[in-house]
Amino acid sequence: MSASSQGTTRPFKGSKNSSIQNPAMEVKIDQHFNAKVYTSGSTIAGHVAVRASKDTAFDNLDIVFVGISATRLDFVQQYPSHSFRPFLKIRMPIQESDLPGDRIFRAGSEYKIPFHFVVPHQLTIGACNHACLSQDVRERHLRLPPSLGAWEADDQAPDMTQIEYAINAKAIQLGNGAASKVMEAHHILKVLPSLPEDAPLDITFRDEWYKLSKTKTIRKSLFSSKTGQFTASAIQPNAVILSADGHKSSMTSVRINMEYAPSSAETAPPKINSVTGKLVSTTFFSAVPVDHLPNLGSRTNCESTPCLNYTTTHSLFTLPVESVSWMQQDASSRSRRDSGYSSTVMEGDASESDSSERRRRQSSKGKSSKKPKLSTVIHTTDIAIPFTVSNSNKKLFLPSFHSCLISRSYTLQLSLCVGPTNTAISLAVPLQIGVETIHEPQGHELPSFESALAQAEEEEADAYLQPRVIHAPMSGLHNDTALPGYNELSRRTIGVA
Template sequence: MFNYAESIASRNTYMTSIRETMAEAQRSKPAVTISMDGDADGKSHRFYTNRDRLEGDVKIVAPADTRFDEIYITFEGTSRTWMERLGVSPAASGRTSVSQTFLRLVQPVNEASLPIPRVAIKGQEYTFPFTFVIPERLLPGACNHTIAVENQSVEEAHLHLPPSLGDHTISTFEDKDDLAPDMTRISYAIRVRVLRKKDTEDQPVVLADTARKIAVSPSIPDAPPIHIQDRSTEFVLRKEKDLRKGLLGKKIGRVCIFAEQPQPLRLAPNSSCPPSTRVPVSLTFVPANAETPPPELGNMTAKLRTSTFFSTQRTSYTPTVSRSTPDPFVGRYQESTLLSSRCVSNVSWEKQEPPLSSSSSSKPVYKAQIIVPIAEPKCKHLVPTFSTCFVTRSYTLELSLSIRTSKHSQPNLALKLPLQVSQPAKDSREHDSAPQDTSVEEFFVPRIISPSTLQQEVAVMAPPPPPPPPPFDRRQGQLPQSMLLHPPNEMPPPEYSVFRGTGGPPVRIPPPVGISPGCG
């Protein structure tokens, strides 16, 4: 019977053997290096977008003679989300997570470059080139819902490539924050796996599994303006307020602030110039009486509120802040970033006199306009507005204007505007550097056919007309004069005859009753 000291010694011996076995497996693991064209230090410092080519090679070196069966080189896009669920009981609480591979492109490996037999010689370097092209869209299988989506636009949005999000291990995101929570991650990587099949089991042994991550910022076109209801709590495009001198002072007038939905903020990921847009804000002041001057403006503050929605179940709609029926399976993370704050006291009011046809008690109206510039904040990386089955990103622009009615009173008027962050597609000439067969592309180009163009195409497609018959010389031949009214190739059928001297059309002579034609 073992005592306590012997049991501890046997346990240490067992753990030591396990560590030695793992270390030996790690030492015998083939070394895989993924290199991409244009990267000097082995890291990718740029963003890739649709139709960009990912070219490079994979180098594999085995520290010992290693038998293998397959080498897989793929370009994959994965999405991972997790949520903490709080239930009434411990069994209903806990963390739920989901992982989805929405994109997988496979690079065929040339069989001639593999050794025969499939044994990697110790110290020998094997090189396999690869070429991937980032697609324009995802396949319909990437958006597979058990519940039908609300409308076609939701499915169209889910088939767009999502941008890289929440993965700070990429060298491109080392000094910038993409405002993503820890619960979401979207990443793209070139993955290499070396497998060896087992004789007894169907599951192969993974000898090496290496991935190199890259940053993808796909093109997202400009969407139409959002339909905003009159009593929306999520967006406010117009705000009115009565102004008073102090808290309990007399009323000096009524001010109205209004702004339309701004133009999209168009990204240019690999450009040194930050994207920008502007928002025109219109002001209208109606004084309490004709002698009251317009108030002095204070500060205009612009903030960007970033909303990230995530779920562990496929969403059949686009999540929003003001959804009437909140979904308990959808989480939300918001973060506010200050864009600018400036004094606008130098903005002048323009007085508009009432028309002469109006009554004498009419009051003048003062109007002004403020142009608010909007730019991407420093040390922040904005991704395009997108929506997938599990993750959604949206932006809201918050504008706040202070108005000085007295020394100690500065009421504020706030607007909430939807801001779309898009990324225009690159010119196709920048991607298609290699010559292509233009006849294939022209086959799929839609055409507008007008009546004249249709006649031309029909004339081209129709067979050529037969050549005209040779001229007929009446002096040749031994036919009677009545038979010379028609050329030989236009002789009437046997049932027809031409009367001599009439010069008219041929006349059909019916056969006798009971006698078929040609029966004598």
């Protein structure tokens, strides 16, 4: 199911603003500017400035680094229209010396309460507490997603999706069994977390979003007989890695293997006229947590809760192919080599098989002589096409990610024009976009559940393999005042009268 973003608004009202401040309270971040991008391991330090216009009593002051995702389903009325899911909440411990002792912000005085946060490299295990079809899905949900909807450029996401990072500060007063906010401030941040390159996807025939290989019939003209079969197969390219601020990107290349099986041995391979590449950005979103990777499997969503998708297309390249070097090989020898069955038979079975094959040839000699001789030649070649994606002031390519409510994936659409009739062969190849890691995880950060488990198993194995030193018992007279040991009792000789 696809969705359009026309005539809609973001689920977070006013989220395009970098900060929402109260005149009495303001969040100030050191060395911050509106276009600054934070990544995993980045430090977010500053202070909350309080300038009360009148004496304001409070009981608690909270400064929290939060991350929240939100979706809105405008076209499905039977499901909740809005869905909010917090995935990150880091509270800053505040020293008592930073607050007024009487818990009253005095008018005319200015108070500065410092804070210091570090963008984590991954989420805690409680951020994804719903059922998942595999551990791989849960591990991807425990990665930080990038900001969505906070960029000046078009991030190619619909207005019904939002991922927001912010520093929230609020002063709370307790009374009559309820808590009320007496002042608050909100500062939105742009976060582009480090996301490494994953292993290539295991694409099967059930994955309708992708098509790695396709075969087409080649003809000299529209109404002529076929001259052969042309097969194009693409290999998943390496990921495009963005810089930590998203301004630069690495080069990658896609390799296309081509095979031509002519109808006769005299037919030459067709000319490859051009290759066109387009990048399709797909944003998946749902009102409830998704338990699978939405870019794998069927395009048609038959589940009780729909997972909508929003796509945009960006042209990457259109390249003419001047000439390619074809290699010729015997199809029959290759088929025998590729066969997984053994050709070894017993001597008697071999002679019996040869005689039956001879009789079959003699019986079909008249029929086969009337048919044209089939070609046993296959031509193969391949081409590698380098490309990259670049972010600009108008369009932004975010990294590939999967979270509980929102996912982003990319598909490289390749189109080959082959032969005199410009036969089109279209392929759809998955492409990953990652983000480099510039701040390695520090020792004081909490390890992931998997790394902690692996470390515990390693320590247990080391303890088991450590050598054990066995000391010989000391020789000497035994002290009669002490009880004998078990070994001494076993060696004691008992005399028989």
